[in-house]
Amino acid sequence: xxxxLGNRSTIPAPRRGSGVFERARTVTEPALRAAVDSxxxxxxxxxxxxFGWWDSTGQDRSGTPGKAFRPAxxxxxxxxxxGTPVGMAAVAAVPAAIPAAVAVELVHHFAQLREKNTTVxxxxxxxxAVLAGDALLALAFDVLATTAHPRAAAATHTLGATVAQLxxxxxxxxxxxxxxxxxxRMARRRTGALLECSAGLGGLFGGGTPAQVAALRAFGxxxxxxxxxxxxxxGIWGTGHPDLRHRERSLPVVAALASxxxxxxxxxxxxxxxxxxxxxxxxxxADALDADGWREWCVTESERHLRAALDQLEPGITAERRxxxxxIARLVGDRxx
Amino acid sequence: xxxxLGNRSTIPAPRRGSGVFERARTVTEPALRAAVDSxxxxxxxxxxxxFGWWDSTGQDRSGTPGKAFRPAxxxxxxxxxxGTPVGMAAVAAVPAAIPAAVAVELVHHFAQLREKNTTVxxxxxxxxAVLAGDALLALAFDVLATTAHPRAAAATHTLGATVAQLxxxxxxxxxxxxxxxxxxRMARRRTGALLECSAGLGGLFGGGTPAQVAALRAFGxxxxxxxxxxxxxxGIWGTGHPDLRHRERSLPVVAALASxxxxxxxxxxxxxxxxxxxxxxxxxxADALDADGWREWCVTESERHLRAALDQLEPGITAERRxxxxxIARLVGDRxx
Numbered sequence: 001x002x003x004x005l006g007n008r009s010t011i012p013a014p015r016r017g018s019g020v021f022e023r024a025r026t027v028t029e030p031a032l033r034a035a036v037d038s039x040x041x042x043x044x045x046x047x048x049x050x051f052g053w054w055d056s057t058g059q060d061r062s063g064t065p066g067k068a069f070r071p072a073x074x075x076x077x078x079x080x081x082x083g084t085p086v087g088m089a090a091v092a093a094v095p096a097a098i099p100a101a102v103a104v105e106l107v108h109h110f111a112q113l114r115e116k117n118t119t120v121x122x123x124x125x126x127x128x129a130v131l132a133g134d135a136l137l138a139l140a141f142d143v144l145a146t147t148a149h150p151r152a153a154a155a156t157h158t159l160g161a162t163v164a165q166l167x168x169x170x171x172x173x174x175x176x177x178x179x180x181x182x183x184x185r186m187a188r189r190r191t192g193a194l195l196e197c198s199a200g201l202g203g204l205f206g207g208g209t210p211a212q213v214a215a216l217r218a219f220g221x222x223x224x225x226x227x228x229x230x231x232x233x234x235g236i237w238g239t240g241h242p243d244l245r246h247r248e249r250s251l252p253v254v255a256a257l258a259s260x261x262x263x264x265x266x267x268x269x270x271x272x273x274x275x276x277x278x279x280x281x282x283x284x285x286a287d288a289l290d291a292d293g294w295r296e297w298c299v300t301e302s303e304r305h306l307r308a309a310l311d312q313l314e315p316g317i318t319a320e321r322r323x324x325x326x327x328i329a330r331l332v333g334d335r336x337x
Numbered sequence: 338x339x340x341x342l343g344n345r346s347t348i349p350a351p352r353r354g355s356g357v358f359e360r361a362r363t364v365t366e367p368a369l370r371a372a373v374d375s376x377x378x379x380x381x382x383x384x385x386x387x388f389g390w391w392d393s394t395g396q397d398r399s400g401t402p403g404k405a406f407r408p409a410x411x412x413x414x415x416x417x418x419x420g421t422p423v424g425m426a427a428v429a430a431v432p433a434a435i436p437a438a439v440a441v442e443l444v445h446h447f448a449q450l451r452e453k454n455t456t457v458x459x460x461x462x463x464x465x466a467v468l469a470g471d472a473l474l475a476l477a478f479d480v481l482a483t484t485a486h487p488r489a490a491a492a493t494h495t496l497g498a499t500v501a502q503l504x505x506x507x508x509x510x511x512x513x514x515x516x517x518x519x520x521x522r523m524a525r526r527r528t529g530a531l532l533e534c535s536a537g538l539g540g541l542f543g544g545g546t547p548a549q550v551a552a553l554r555a556f557g558x559x560x561x562x563x564x565x566x567x568x569x570x571x572g573i574w575g576t577g578h579p580d581l582r583h584r585e586r587s588l589p590v591v592a593a594l595a596s597x598x599x600x601x602x603x604x605x606x607x608x609x610x611x612x613x614x615x616x617x618x619x620x621x622x623a624d625a626l627d628a629d630g631w632r633e634w635c636v637t638e639s640e641r642h643l644r645a646a647l648d649q650l651e652p653g654i655t656a657e658r659r660x661x662x663x664x665i666a667r668l669v670g671d672r673x674x
Contacts (some may be wrong), residue, residue, distance in 0.1 A: 160479025
């Protein structure tokens with residue numbers, strides 16, 4: 001699947017704030033749709049349904065488009081190193097990085113299809129969801145490896161190692177006695193790895209130096225933890241307290257359990273059941289966790305990882321070119337993936 | 338995952354007959370093990386268990402090694418076009434093709450892990466089997482794309498399209514009213530596609546011309562159908578009649594159903610149950626199908642596709658270089674995958 005590089009003149013200029021997502025979606029979606037269109041019919045139908053493009057019979061429907069967070073990260077990272085890749089004719093960083101943006105978006109959706117109870121598994125069955133994920137994974141490698149870009153092989157290797165981490169993160173089962181450090185390691189694999197890869201591929205396809213690519217990867221990895229902590233905060237104190245209701249052992253829950261407090265005992269007891277908690281119980285636990293300072297812990301830890309992310313960029317990337325990456329990182333707190 | 342090309346002097350010469358499998362295993366397995374060793378621990382354990390290398394705790398065990406049929410096909414195809422690939426320094430065809438042999442073997446095992454009731458799913462659960470398959474798929478692309486071979490991108494694209502076909506073949510559900518042509522199309526996807534890919538990648542990495550690569554691909558595709566028909570014959574008339582007991586709609590069963598004979602009616606009735614057939618019933622159906630000529634049909638059709646496979650090689654590949662491919666194709670009748 002060769003992704004045609006966009007014409008430079010058709011690439012809108014980046015805009016600060018959420019405009020970067022809109023731009024990423026605009027430049028990525030045609031290539032993403034072309035990639036999916038190359039799939040055989042049964043698989044293509046399940047995949048298009050997953051993306052919300054088509055109904056279950058394959059008819060167009062106007063869904064809400066995704067946020068294209070990872071593609072945005074790829075494109076901004078490419079711009080941050082900003083140059084023409086080694087060995088290529090003059091090609092602007094953004095068009096050159098589009099195949100990488102498409103590849104990480106495909107892997108993101110592959111990972112989504114590995115979760116339980118997806119729209120595809122509900123409509124077409126678990127087997128179909130597994131196969132749709134397989135197809136997206138193969139397509140991601142195809143898109144990336146068949147660019148004429150001189151860094152395509154390095155990028156493919158990075159993607160391969162990333163998928164291995166993602167899979168390992170999903171294979172790690174959340175045991176009752178999981179430790180906080182294990183929980184962070186899992187978050188690095190499940191959330192951090194693909195953001196690390198996104199920023200790294202942007203750096204590679206944007207023609208970054210090895211030091212710049214390494215800095216961008218570290219930026220993405222730390223950003224991933226910041227995002228995970230934000231998501232975990234919302235999962236506990238957001239509407240309906242979904243993570244508590246589903247007895248998730250998210251980072252703040254595991255941290256609270258390790259504190260051996262009265263709240264820890266209440267959570268341990270509540271999590272012993274085999275069914276979802278009721279809303280009242282979840283609400284009470286959320287309040288107790290808040291009173292013990294765990295909501296504040298999420299905010300503090302998330303900001304710490306966000307600062308660590310931004311610190312990674314300082315030595316290798318000029319202040320001017322860091323701006324958009326800072327902007328996207330700052331959206332972490334109120335983002336809606 | 339960069340697969341180190343073997344030293345030419347360590348590559349044994351091919352031997353006719355089953356020796357080609359032994360050679361393929363000998364030259365492929367170290368690279369295959371190195372690739373698997375690069376996986377994170379939980380995934381690696383499940384994958385090594387699947388390959389039969391380790392017990393479920395990760396301890397070595399001496400299992401029966403697999404036949405390496407697909408790697409053998411890759412290496413023989415590379416030898417058949419026999420040259421030094423365009424743009425490479427003098428590298429013999431076989432060592433150059435090892436990454437391709439490893440990649441197709443990884444995809445073959447990925448496909449095995451997608452089947453129901455695998456050793457991994459029985460020991461570690463369905464989720465673990467899915468993730469182990471994911472890891473092998475990513476590894477296959479990684480191995481292939483990161484060779485320094487000038488045809489790596491073309492090979493990766495071929496592998497991507499092949500996986501899409503494999504997945505589509507597995508997604509196609511076997512409806513009660515499936516037609517014979519649909520059943521053949523499914524066999525082309527489920528069995529033919531990976532053999533087509535194996536022979537094609539061998540041709541690519543062996544430095545074949547586009548016409549030679551196309552001929553090798555067509556050879557592999559036809560060989561795949563010949564093998565499927567042989568497997569289907571064994572599934573009906575082999576020990577325990579497994580395909581009849583499990584009410585499989587294999588090629589001869591669907592062909593017989595389309596014949597509207599008395600036997601067709603008996604099969605249709607027997608297949609209406611929701612459970613496995615008993616051995617007596619399966620045995621009687623097998624006899625009836627044999628009496629109606631369906632065993633002979635399998636033999637005839639398999640040989641027809643085998644001849645078609647060999648015919649593909651004639652224009653582009655010299656008689657001398659066709660010999661080993663003919664030998665491997667001739668083993669189809671009595672092979673044990």
